[in-house]
Amino acid sequence: MFKNYLKIAWRNLTKNKGITFINTIGLSLGIGCFILIALFVTDEISYDRFHQKADRIYRINSDILFGGTEMHMAVSSDPMGATLKKDYPEVEEYTRIYASEGSKLIRKGTELIDEYAITYVDSTFFNVFTFPVIKGNPKTALQAPNTVVISEKAAIKYFGSVDNAIGETLEINSNGNTLYKVTAIIEDMPKNSHFRFDVLLSMANVNYGFGDYLSHNFHTYIVLREGTDYKKFNNNFKEVIAKYSLPQISQFTEIKSMEDIEASGNKIEYSLIPIKDIHLHSSRSVELSANGSIKYVYIFSAVALFILLIACTNFMNLTTARSSGRAKEVGIRKVLGTGKKSLILQFLSESTLIVVIAHGIAILFVFLSLDWFNNIAGKEISVKALLRPQFLAFLIALPFIIGPLAGIYPAFFLSKFQPITVLKGNLTKGMTKNTLRNFLVIFQFTTSIILIIGTIVVYQQLNHIQTTDVGFNKDQVLIVENSGLSNETRKSLKSEIEQLTEVKSASFAGYIPVSKSARSDTTFNTESVITAENGFNMQYWSADYEYIETMGMELIAGRNFSRSFGTDSTAIILNEKAVALAGFKNPIGKKLYKTRDNNNKITYTIIGVVKNFNFESLRQDVGPLSLRLGDNSWRTAYRFNTMDVEGFIGKIRKKYEAASSEISFSYSFLDDFFLDMYRQEKRIGTIALIFTVLAIIIAALGLFGLAAYIAEQRTKEIGIRKVLGASTALIVQILSKDFIKLILFSFCIATPIAWWFMSSWLRDFAFRIQLNWWVFALTGIITLLIAIITLSFQTIKAAIANPVNSLKTE
Known part of the structure; x- marks a missing residue:
């Protein structure tokens, strides 16, 4: 059958x-x-569901509000994990990742390779995470200093094969050249991991002032024992802050209790996020990946x-x-x-x-x-x-x-x-009437209209991001990496390249105003003794004399750093947001105080104010920032003016290669760094556009089918109307009007839904477009045109048909 x-x-x-x-x-x-x-x-x-303990692994997040500066970070203090394990039996294990130092140069024969997929980890790393080991003992692999675990990909990259790598050494430029012994080789980290590294260095090699509960630079993960409710465990962080953080705060402030912090409107909070939620539910600063x-x-x-x-x-x-x-x-x-x-x-x-x-x-x-x-x-x-x-x-x-x-x-x-x-x-x-069929048409075109509006708004916002004034000039700035070069060589190259006719200015620019660049935040106070009222956090960047000019920033008060002033070693330049937080109406000449790690204070004199510039993505408001005279020479920025960009890069490449034959010349453009911050939105916009077009095509096919259905049902009616003198245009109008009504009804339903969705999406951006009425009007016109073009074939075909053929059987 x-x-x-x-x-x-x-x-x-x-x-x-x-x-x-x-x-x-x-x-x-x-x-x-x-x-x-x-x-x-x-x-x-x-993402991250492949770990054997995935249901019990959590990362510690930090939320700090101090002096009007709010920070939501994916990092915590270095002793936090060990403290939790020591004081709370619910914590089975902890491990840390220290990725603050960025890329490092690794020697391969006579060549130095800039390795970006590199980080420091604790020896407990493999007790928390599940990354299959090909060779070596993961439990002991990173216990000793100068040890390294590498991925299969890195083993092939640096040693030719996995078999040749174990027991060998890697020469890594990290606070001087250091030889690391390869103690284990793991399979390449899965693509669906929220971090992916190929080189894991022993935490014992980190040059860091450990034990500071107020410095947040470590991604810390803990494993909770079976049956522990992580939301309830979050309540323990108040006790940790009171017992460990407050004593350190009180050493250089008048803050003595949590009540003092809360009374001043500030806060320090920690919380756990399940590792399985990080990829889709976390967009904090200092994430390990996008x-x-x-x-x-x-x-x-x-x-x-x-x-x-x-x-x-x-x-x-x-x-x-x-x-x-x-x-x-x-x-x-x-x-x-x-x-x-x-x-x-x-x-x-x-x-x-x-x-x-x-x-x-x-x-x-x-x-x-x-x-x-x-x-x-x-x-x-x-x-x-x-x-x-x-x-x-x-x-x-x-x-x-x-x-x-x-x-x-x-x-x-x-x-x-x-x-x-x-x-x-x-x-x-x-x-002739069918409620279900009408509903389906409305559903088709409501969906299509929402997709069209959404796609237009996404592309409008992306265009806004690219064209809005971000407070600095990101065009025609070449960024060259200087890793592996001595300070003397860096300075010599900068001076030599500055003489090129294409170069307008050059600056050491380790800090650049885009996400994923180097960051350094610290606490300042407007009086010599810090209190909850006069203290605030802000970015603390070192810059040279040419930094502001090269980055195309605008000084709106005071002056830039100058070699003519010997006192500029203790001078500081603030952005407008920092001036507002400090409460200075006339900031030039005012003092700011910073407490060093040894509790000694340094006094800075404000010499200038720079116009606010976006140093994070446009999803965030501009935060407070300061510039002080210092060395950040691991990158050099060159502002240039030439149409022959390739020729200009070629000249610089020759000078760098002449200075060092071992290091590969690595460069990028500031505007590319800037656009990288919005790569996800660009991808989403492209995907949305493609599926919107496909949805419209499919909906148009459906409309074609409906037109065929109606024309088939009303064949004899059309024949009678033609015999009675109806024109082709009138018949087309009669056949099409019901569909047009349905599409207009779809537009009325789709418009508020699309407005709500896109308003919600735009709220993720601190700097965003306004939803304009013409976007909705244009979408309605586009949809009507698509419908009319689709309907025309069937309706005109029915209207011009010979009425004799439809009436001869009557």
Whole structure:
């Protein structure tokens, strides 16, 4: 019986090649988009779940508000993990990652390679995290100083193979050249980890003033024992602050209790975040990598479902559109004794067969487009992801879910035809109105309008980011890395390159005004004795005489650092936000005080005020910042003015290579650094644009099917109207007006929904566009044009048809 169903189904599909083709293409696009987004979402929610103790691993976050400066950090103080393990039995283990020193130079033969995937970790690292070890003992690998654990990738990179690496040494430039012994080799860290390092150095080699509860530079992770509620455990941090942090605070301030802190409007708080939540729920400063966002997971999950439902809706519309062609077939079958159940199974077999064919095409589409999709989404999803047991089961089940879903309405619609009615040719009587079909059209175009508005707003915000005044001139600034060069060589190169005609100015610029650059925040006070009222935190950057000019910043009061003033070693330049926090109306000449680690105070004199500039992304307000005269020569910035950029870079490359043949010349542009901060939004915008276009195409196919259905139902009405003198234009208007009403109704529903969603998304940016009325108006016009163009083919075809053909049987 089932074989007979399939045979009849195949005959019907091949008989109506045009409708079958449109159905198959629409479903293929819908299913293909659904699978691609499912792969994206599955990858996003899989982060850090591979650790054996993933359900019990937590990172310590810090939230500090002091003197009007608020910081939400992914780091905590260096003794925090050890303190928690010592004082609270709920803590099974802890480990720390110290990534503040950035990249390091590693020698490979006669070449020095700048290694970015490098960090310091505790010897307990492998007691917390699960990274399979190929060779060596992970429990003892990092206990001794000058030891290093490397990934399989790094072993091949530096030693040629895994077998040659174990027991060998790596020469690493870190506070001088140090030889590290390779004690273990691990598999490459999974792509779905919120941090990925290839070189793990022993924490014993960190040159740091350990034991300071007020300095936050370590990513600290703890493992809680089974059954511990981490939310309740968060309450213990108040006791930790009172017992350990406050005594250190009171050494150089008048703050003696938590009440003193809270009374002044300040706060110090710590909390735990599950490691499985970090990638999608954490966007703090000093993250180990750029995280995703649960918002985008929800949005794309909804888009995937909507696109699939739009494709299924098209199938329903196109199937019912050719219902009159199957009506007599159904009537004859019923007269010959075929039951309703058998007819439903027959039509469900047809829909499932189309879906199976479309599903095969969709998988081919996914296979061919996966590399392209990875490039756009910034992912590394492999074809093997399709073959994972759970996802494979999902793929196998998908057509047998979609098939009945897409075919259930047409099956019941066609099977309920009455033999007498259809054989008399009265099929369309009383069936011109269909609430479900109208609802489906509204659903299709409401979704499409929301997607169009969302895409336009995303691109508007991205354009705003690129064109807004950020307080410095990011164009035509070349940033060259100086790692591995001596201070004398750095200064010599800077002086030599400054003489080039293309160079307007040059500066040592270890601190640059973009995220992921070097950062240094510290506490200042406006009086010699710090209190909760006169103290505040701000960024504390070292800069040279040419820094402000090279970065294109604007001094709005006072002066820049000058070699003519010997007292500038204790001079400081503030931005406007820092001046406001300090409460100075006329800041020039005023004093600021900073307490050093040995409790000695240093007094700074304010000599200038620089206009606020965005040194973080435009998601955040400008924070307080200070510049002091100092050395930050691990990078040099060159502001240039030439159209021959490649030639200019070539000149600088030659000078650097002449200065050191061992170090590879590494450079970037300041505006590229700036745009990197918004790479995720750019990717999301591109993905949204692509799926919006696909959703519109699929919706247009559905509208095409509906137009065919209505034209087929109203053939005789059109013929009568033409005989009575109706023009082609009038008939097109009559056939189209119901659809236009539905689309206008969709626009009324979609507009407030889109406004709410995009307003919520824009709130993530401190500097954002306003939602303009013309975006919604333009979207409405675009949607109407798409609908009119789609409808025109069927309506004009019906309007110009010879009325004799439709009326000759009456």
